[in-house]
Each structure stands twice: as C-alpha cells, then as structure tokens.
Amino acid sequence: MLSPNHLDMFVSYPGGPQYQQMLLGGTDRHEGQGLLLLFTLLIITFNMLLILLITTSAVLRQSTKHLLILNVAVGDLLMGVLVCPLLLDVSIRQKWIFSCHTHNTLMLFRTSLVPSVTCLGLFLINVFYIHRITSHHLYAPNKAEVIMPIVLGFVIWLLSIITLVPLYFGASSPRNSSSVLACTRVVSDETSAHLYVIFSYFPQLLCILASVILMVYVHLPGYLSRNLLFYGEHIQVPVDAISSIIITIALYTPYFILEFATIAYPCLTHRKCSLLHMVSHVAMWLVLAKSFLVPVCWLCCREIRQALKCLCCG
Template sequence: MRFLKILRQMEIEKEQAYASVLMYMALGPTRTKQVYQDENYQRNEAVDKDNTMIALLVVWSILIILFNVILLVLIPCYWKLRASVKHMLMFSAAIADLVMGLVVCPLIADLGVNRKFLHGCSTQMSLQALSTIIVPSVTTWAVLLININYILRITSYYYCDLSQKIGMAISIAVTPWVLTVVILVPQLVAGVDERKCTLYFPSETARKAVIVTSFVPQCIGIFITFLVAFVMYLIRRDELVLDAAGERLQAPSDICLVSFLTLSMYLPKELLLLNQGFTQCTSEVECDALHWIRILGTWELLGKSFFVPLAWTFCHQLREAVRSLWEQATWNQKF
C-alpha cells in the first residue's frame, strides 16, 4: 500500500509539473510539440529559461503598477473624481488590474526563473483563476457599467443629479466585485482539480455555465453599450450644450477606446480558455499556429492591464485633476 501511495504521489507531482510547463509555454516560444507530440517527453522536465520573456514580464509588471497607481492616487485626491460614478468604477477596475502587476506577472516571472512552480498547487490554481477569470470579469463588468452610466447621464436628469453623490458612486463601484464573487467563485471552487493542479470543468454543462455567466455576455453588453453611447452623443450633442448636471456633454472617445481595447485584448485568451480541452490540433503546423495564438492571447491579456489605464488619459477630468494637484503642490512650495 505504501508503494502504491508513493507511485500515486509521483504521478500527482508529474501532473502538477506538467501544468506549470503549460503555463510557462503560454508566454514563451517553446514549441508545442515538445509537450503534446513528443512521446518521450517527461512531464516533470523543466523548460529552458527564457531571459527575454522574464525581462518583458518585469517591464509589463512595472507598467501595470505605474499606470494603475496613478489612477488610484488621482481619483481619491480630486473631489470631482471621487464623487463620480464613472471614476469610482475606474477605481474599482484599477484595483483588479493592479493585481495583475503585483501578483500575476511576478509569479509567472518566478516560474520562468526557477523553471518550475515552487509555491504550491493552491497558489498555482489561484493564479490561473485570477489572471484568466476573476480579473477579466471584474474589469469587463466595470467597463460595461461605465458605458451604461454615460448613457443614463445623457438621457436622465434624475440619474445625473444622484450620480454626484459619493455614496452611490462607491456602492456601484463595489458591484463588479460582488457580481464576480457571487456568480463565478462557486463555479471555480467546483472546478478545482488538485490532482492536475488546474481548473477543470468536468461536464459540458459546467463549461456552458461559465460561458453564459462570464466574459461572453459582458463582451456583448460592452459592444452594444459603447455603440449606443456613441450614437446618443451624435444625436444629442447639438441639442444639449450642457447636460442636466451642468457639465459640458463630452464625446465618449475614452469610453469607445477603452471598450475596444477591452474586447480586442481579452477576446483571444478568453476564447481559448472557453474551448480548453476541445481545441485539438491535427498537424505540426496547426499545433504551432495554435501555440502562437496562445502566446499572443496571453500577452494581450496582461497588456490590457496597463493599456486601458493609459487610455483613460483621454478623459478630460483626469487631466484636470493632474493640473489641479500640480497647482496645489507648486502653490505650497511658493509659500
């Protein structure tokens, strides 16, 4: 019996090492056939270290932290931003994106340095859930609500009046996290496979449930709402020089740009995730092509976390906040 337990433990360790290799391969140029097609491949064999990839992960992490910290500092410090539903939703999304820079990128870089995952199976599964499901869910919910907020501000006087209240802004900002925790976390807990050290959905019903409740409906909602926001602005820009809240009606350029970036940069990785286990290649050419799609999708998934905060600089109120804080700082230095 003891011998069988030892064999079983060795098999589990091989499966976990194999999951680590797959995570590493999703970022680097290691050929797919080294894992999928080579019959002599040992699943606990370490993948060669890629210094370029590790350096790029470090740069990605610094950029994600920098741009999201800028948002997290500006929004609470400027009264117009912290009293706005839109900017509190941006604050909520920035926290989620910051997780990618503080947790996800360093852990994957550590995997590249050590050539295997050293932090346990629970950490590896949490990393997978954070990077591919939880953070994308929070940020897509936030973008969807930002788009809806813009539409309501154009069409409803009462909403414009209420949207300036800090309590309402904070309450709505918490909504993306609540929706993600309530809807997705139970499904993720049910999908844990500790033997393979990965998230695994055992049935087609479970997989469809994740599709219906996560990225796909939010993606459709974002696409529809940013089109509606753009059309509503074109219709009402001449009619409303000032909106009901007394603010100049602004073109939704930042909303359209952020919506486009969110959809385009999340879509490849999310489609691969939803088809995990079903997307099979039949030749070396197909395997290599699929592998490079995985690499592109993974880097886009990480890159979204700093490209979107950068895109928010198109928001005039953020630039106004920077000018105001700079004037305050220089004024204090003078006196």
C-alpha cells in the same frame, strides 16, 4: 485549465517543460522575463497613478464616473501586483514553489475574475453616462452620488466570485500525479468548462456592446443638432471610455474565443498542440497588455489631466 491532450504535449517537450514555458509561450526564457517585468512595471505604474489621482482629488472622489474607473483600475492593478509577479517568479525559478491554492488564485484572477470585473465596470460607466443624458443629471464632479458606485463596485466583484469560482472548480480536477505540473487542473467536465469560459467574458461583452449602442442612440441626435446642452455646455463625447472599450474588446476577445474553441476541439497531434501553445500565449500577452493600456486611456480624460496638473503643481 488544460485538456489532457494539451497537458501531455507540455510534459513531453524535450527535457521536460517547466511551468513558465506554458505561461510565457514561445519566447526565449530571458526575453519572456524581460517582457513580463516590463508589463508588471507598466501595469503597476499607470494604475497606481490613476488610483492616486482619483483618491487624492476632492473633485474626482465625488464623481460617479471616476469612482467606477477606480474600481476598474483596482482590477487591472491586481494583474500587476498578483498575477505578473507570480508568473515572473515561475519563469526565474523554472518551477512552481507555492501552494496549489495560490496557483488556483492566480488562474482565477488571470482567466476570469479580472476580465469579468473590469468589463462590468466599463458597462456601469456606460450606464451612468446614459443616465446623465436621459435624466438631465450631471455626470460630473461634485454632483454624483458617492455611495452608489462603491456599492456597485463591490457587487460586481461579489457577482463574479460567486459565479466563476464554483464553475472553475466544477469544470476541472487536480492532476496531482504530474511531477512537472503538480498544481495544474485539467478539464473534467466539458459543459462546465464551456460555462466557465462563457460567463468569464461573453455576457459582459454583450452588456458593453448593448450599452454602447444605447449611448450612440441617445447621444448622437442631440449632438448632431447641437441641442444636447446641460448647465450651459455640451456633453462631451466620452472618448476615454470609448477608447477603453475598444482596447478591452480587441485584447480580451481572442483569448476567450481560443479558450472556448480548444475545450471543444482539443489538439490531437504534437504539431498542432505546439501551434496552439504559441497562439494561446500571444493571446495571453494581449490580456496582460490590456491592464496597462486601458489606464492610459483614462489618464487622457480631461478631469484626470486637471487632477494630475494640480498634484504636480501643488
């Protein structure tokens, strides 16, 4: 969504800006295409590999943790198979040729649904880790329930959709009068727009931070005293989950803070709008980068490395 000030700035560029300029920021058009193609390949490759390893391993298919990781990977994969190809097509054609329904789907997935689902997935992974420690149940293959993480994965998608889709359409209205950006929606209700940005990320962020604090609280005393033993071995520090959380927060937070701020304080001059345009698209690149950096963290997990070794060795 754009404020009227932002949209007027985009339309007033010399020669008339095309939609990909708004999406790809200040990079050269061909450089932006190359970077976007690289991001697309990385997102699809790493997430498909992660999904393949989890679904083909009998051990990982019975692990609550890895079934929840699978849900996060599906969300990130959608950025590679849906969002990035559409952005790349816009960049190559220099115009939007699809329906406005497709445009709205693109915006919803890029700006809210995927961030919401993947963050809630990380939160659930933390919750199940805490459950393992506090209830003395294994958080490991062959001992976890299969149905529960699948149901929870469906629930977080459903919750995100029923919360964010109405807010998106309630906060914006179509700008059908623009010949350049015919499908672009502009902010029509500032309160709803703020709620849309807030519920896309910030409650999920608070849930993640609260679960991390609780993880440290229940894990650290036993780890330091070396008494945190289950089935004869120490529970390992979830380095993969911690790394994924750090990357997610670091790459998502700038984008959503900027989105929230620009709704309340839109740029008033062409120079300020140009600067905001450049900064906002650096933030967008960070959002896309998250979708291939996080699966790299999961691929460093010991159980997934073992599954990869078994897959390669037959």
